[in-house]
Amino acid sequence: MLIQLKGGRVIDPAHNRDAVGDIYLENGRIVEKPDGREPDEVHDVSSKIVMAGAIDVHSHIAGTNVTLGRQLMPELPLIAAAEGQPILPSTAQWGAYATGIRYAEMGYTTVIEPAMIPTHAIQAHKEMASIPIIDVAGLVVLGNDDYTLNLLRKGNVKSDELKDYVAWTLAHSKALGLKVINAGGSEAFKFNARTFDLDEEVPEYGVTSRGIVEAMQQVVADLGVPHPPHVHTNNLGIAGNVETAVATLEATQGHPIHLAHIQFYGYGKEGDKGFSSGAPALMEAINKHKNATVDVGQVLFGQTVTISGDVLRQFDGRRAANPKKWVINQAEGNGTGVVPYNYKKKSFVNALQWAIGLEIFLLAEDLWRVLFSTDHPNGALFTRYPEIFHLLMDRDERARWFDSLPEASRQVSGLAGISRELTLSELAIITRAAPAKVLGMTDRGHLAPGAVADVAVYTEQKNKTKMFAAADLVFKSGKVVVRKGNVVNISWGRCFHVDPGFDRQIEKRVHSFYDTYYGADPRWFGVTETFSDRPDRFATIRCAR
């Protein structure tokens, strides 16, 4: 069936397109205007905004850690709703099903879960398979696991065994890419370290955090995995940590790297309170390092819960838990910390965090390398993205928020001096085109023929919160799934992963390792093609090598 979206303002920054025109969809793909054929279905979208379906590069939507958060804070949607956040007051709103529905209503069609635990990949994939409509992918976490650390201890960083191990882990867990969270820090925590810096050594293993990240960058490059290592650096959330982030960037030696939720590393230690915006220094480094991409991790005020594999950081953060309860889960590799948190507008630090995130977006010279995220749910629930789009696109809205912040925060923030307003095209870059490019998902994030027919149509409004909260129309793989902000058709998306080759010898080694130390068989946590009864559930993204 040929579908025509007629007469909309098509925003497709991947092809420098911002003009009124038509889009044609057929067999789940975007197609050229066919000669001599009338469309079977015409949607008049004149005066509307037409974009590709949005892509979220970093959102904790599935897996052991998220479900641990749900266990600790079933009341999260209830508290958030009572505060006026856009979420219904039901525990189910935090469940897998509601996640897909709400994302689709906002025009999102692909979401990346950024912290799959290798031994718990089955649960992550079960949960992802329970999320309707959207396509998904997971990033698998390595770098604090004893197998990797043991290889790095031997000093044979460049040996093929690490390459095979990473390739095997990616394939075994059906992951799209590799995540590294506070490299070595979680392992050091197990030896009772309570801080861990870039050049500190992991006890017993002797390798530094820097050494782990460098080795992983090399391996990912050698394997040709399209998405670079997705890195959560050391010292997250600590005053003065901008130095760590800049040092991590300096250490990249030109290899591609993706730094996650950099707002949380954008902190200086100037001023009376020893906490200041590090955004200018951070953005200077990011603007300079052309091989680096980042997502922001914007903070909004209100109740949320922080969920992270940075167990060392979360352990320290437990003192700020609100409500006063927390989980520290000590497990293979990273483990997890879950700490409920309420970002307060009246808090000097929280207000500055909010401003730092916005500064990062607005100081970016190249938005293709500065991607949108709130690190859901860590900075803010994903249901609040439209509020942030509004702040980025409307300086009056920004000023309105800014003026209600504490005097002390306003005095040390540079945000008021920034007049930039993101355009629709720029918004489409940070929410569509750039995520697709960074993830290596070339068939989406744009509207050229051949792309998957994931399209979101919005009514242009001055109030961007309203505009982006409810898409007029959303097509997922060419089928209408949302009309007037409501899901009208439940479909089930696909799960993307890479499948780099490896020497089969690694399977025996890994089997022996798990058998000896865990009494476990790695096949227990392998995700196979037959995992799902939906025949086309999995799709492979090609590696360059």
Place this chain on the structure above:
Amino acid sequence: MDSALQRAADLLAQARLPVFGGLFTDVNGATAALALAQKLGGVIDHAASDGTCRAARVMRETGSTPASFGEVRNRADTVVLIGDHPRERDAELLQKLFPGETLPRPGDNKRELIVVGAKKGKVPTGVRTTEIGGKNTLPEVVALLAAATREMPFETRDAALGKKVLSAGKRLRESAFAVFVYDPAELEEPVLHTVLETVRHLVKTTRAATLSLSAPGNGEGVNLCSIWTCGLPVRTSFAGDVPENNMWAFEAERLLKSGEADALVWIDALDGAEAPPPTRAFRGIPSVVLSSKPVKAGRDDVVIEVGAAVADHDAEVYLPPISGIGAVKATSADSNKPTVADVLGKIGTLIDEKGAA
């Protein structure tokens, strides 16, 4: 088979408050049960949910400090084994927790075992073991140990016990990674709180954690599935506009006894485990039974034979060694019995068709 499915659909479509009990099934079976319970406005509970529910409530109130089985096995220098259940559940538990070879672990202590509120029994060779019990009840000795760990004064008439408790408290403070191992089904909530508070005290200066035994019958797997589906653990009702969890109100046994539930879906289909049926099951309450074992149900009940997960079909279930859900291959390759998920899915479709007609 088809007529049994139709009868099951008819029976359930008429029910006002059906309860899904047993739930000895794999994650796919649990997913299907949750979907059908949501469709019908029913209640879900698991036959071994006492401990899970207690642990869930304590966690919701104050949090938790779990360690994975692998971390305990490789890195704990002091294991505090509380009560009898852990070894009743797994006779080889101590052998598994004290393996010959481990990953590098923190501190220089030799590994030790402290058995609290239970007999020392057989312990792995070479592991120094202290038994703390005597004539005191389990909650008492846990409280004594908690006080000793915090260096708080305590009194006991049993001088030998007092000495052991003091020494154990000191050992815990000096441990590089102390782990308390228990079955939440054996410990009352105040005891769970005491253990957690002790861990929270220890972590101010060192590393400590808990290892809570998972419920039998894939109780943990079913519970996790419930949480990611609706945000709440088992003993949840879908009768209202939003899901509601209540450990007391939505216990299958109570709902059947009080007559609040007017239909039962009983699921017992896991290899190597048998769900203990509620005392009032199959007595005057219309039931749909999905079982891989012979069942004595009522004359009007619908009994559907299904395959046993793990034996008759591949299954995803909670696996203690990885402290998470894993995939297990079927032991018998040629079973053609339907799965719980198949059957519940078909019943759901028949109910939809009935509704549409």
